[in-house]
Amino acid sequence: RGGPFLVDRQFDAANLLGLRFHAGRGCITLPMAEGSTIPDAMRESTDTFLADCERLVSRFHDPRPFAMQRVVVAPSSP
Numbered sequence: 480r481g482g483p484f485l486v487d488r489q490f491d492a493a494n495l496l497g498l499r500f501h502a503g504r505g506c507i508t509l510p511m512a513e514g515s516t517i518p519d520a521m522r523e524s525t526d527t528f529l530a531d532c533e534r535l536v537s538r539f540h541d542p543r544p545f546a547m548q549r550v551v552v553a554p555s556s557p
Contacts, residue, residue: 490539490548499546502539503553504532516556 493500506528509515
């Protein structure tokens with residue numbers, strides 16, 4: 480488990496290496512008992528997910544063309 484600021488560390492590493500990085504932030508709300516393949520310890524509430532997306536966008540997302548850092552809402556599993 481990466482903790483609540485895993486994406487922040489990924490942006491730090493990309494910045495350190497000079498890489499363009501577009502982070503896809505997904506969310507797991509379905510418990511394993513209902514079909515999820517992700518451990519229950521990794522689940523989060525929709526409100527927690529949306530709050531973290533807002534935090535990440537306000538901190539890292541650059542909407543300009545050819546930006547080095549962007550945040551997108553992404554699927555968490557196929």
